[in-house]
Amino acid sequence: MTRQPRIEDVAIAGDVIRLGQFLQLAGLVDTGGEAKEAILEGDVEVNGEVDLRRGRQLRHGDVVTLDGRGARVSA
Template sequence: MANSAPIDDVSADGEVIRLGQFLQVAGLVDSGGEAKEAIRQGEVVVNGEVDLRRGRQLRAGDVVEFAGRRARVSD
């Protein structure tokens, strides 16, 4: 079943952004420590797949899901 949560577009200012940073910028987590733990626990989904790499580079169009919320990287 597809996720029906709305997607928030979050600007990365045309740059690549790392997954841990994006979780914070998008307001999906409150701190870097929370981002690190969520990723380590396998709770973060990128483009439909669990990703355990905090340093994963995201680009415009990538969709990140965590705790029932979704955010898309935009320019």
């Protein structure tokens, strides 16, 4: 049985944010380089699916998970 990550709401200023930027804003990674590496290695999921696009546009309600931690894009 897979343990569900605790999801924290992370507010963004506009309507959209790029995946790489959101990983840093949410504190899931410390640097842009770490974000790029985690995404390219397939360690990042968006709404339950692996996404390999660092520039993916996230919108309010999207959930990003990495290493058992999660964050939801909020207003």
